[in-house]
Amino acid sequence: MTCDEVMAELEKLGTAQTKKTYLRHGAREPFFGVKIGDMKAIQKRIKTDHALALALYDTGNSDAMYFAGLIAEPPKMTKAALQKWVKSATWYMLSEFTTAWVAAESRFGFELAAEWIDSPKEAVAAAGWSTYSGLVALTPDESLDLKLLEKLLDRVKAKIATASNRVRYTMNGFVIAVGGYVAPLTSKAKAIAKAIGTVHVEMGDTACKVPEAVGYIAKMEAMGKIGVKRKTVRC
Secondary structure (H helix, E strand, O other): OOHHHHHHHHHHHOOHHHHHHHHHHOOOOOOOOOOHHHHHHHHHHHOOOHHHHHHHHOOOOHHHHHHHHHHOOHHHOOHHHHHHHHHHOOOHHHHHHHHHHHHHOOOOHHHHHHHHOOOOOHHHHHHHHHHHHHHHHHOOHHHOOHHHHHHHHHHHHHHHHHOOHHHHHHHHHHHHHHHHHOHHHHHHHHHHHHHHOOOOOOOOOOOOOOOOHHHHHHHHHHOOOOOOOOOOOOO
8 A cells, every 4th residue: 555545544534533532632733533443454454564654654644653653664663763753753652652662673672762761852751661661571581681670660769750741651651561571570660669659640631540550560460461471562
C-alpha cells in the first residue's frame, strides 16, 4: 500500500467519538480518531513496511504516526530517525508508546533511553523511561546491566516527587516493569514501589488512573509472570 492509500483508509475509519476521546487525553490535530483495534485490520494486510512507516510518521497525522509504529521494522531504524520521531511526537501515545516501543526493539534502545531521560523536555524524558520499561521487558536478565537498573530505581525514588507530570507516570511504569520482568530485582523494585507510594499524575478530563506499583507487581507474582519476557512491546 502507498502512504496515500493508508491515509485514505485511516480517514474512513475515524469517528467523531474516538476523536473526542483522544482530545481529552491530549491528542493534537491533525488526526482522524481511529481506534487502535481498527488499525489492526490494515496492519494485518501490510504486516511490515519500513519505508511506508517512515512516510506515515512524516505526515504529522497522529493516527498515521501511531500506525507507523505498528508496521515499522525496528532493526532498520536509525538513531537519527528515532530522534526525529521523539521530537515530532505531539502527545503521550506517540512519545511513550509508539516511539518508545520502536526504540526499545531497535539497536539503539539503551543508548537513547539513557540520553532521553535526562532531557529537559517532558515528552522526551517520558519517552526515555518508557523505552527502559520496554527494554527490561524484552531483554534476557543475563544481558541486562543490573547495577544500572538499580541506580535507575534509586533515581526514581529520589526524583519522582518533583518530576514533571508524564515523567512521574513513566517512572512509575519503569518500577513496575523492573519488578515484573527482571526477577533478580523484583524485591528491590517492590521496596521502591512501597517507598514512592501513590503516584499522583494529572490525567486530564479522563477516568484513567495511575497503576499502583506495589499491587501491580504483586498481581504479576500471583500470575506466575515474574521474569517472563515479551517477544514484542508493540501493540
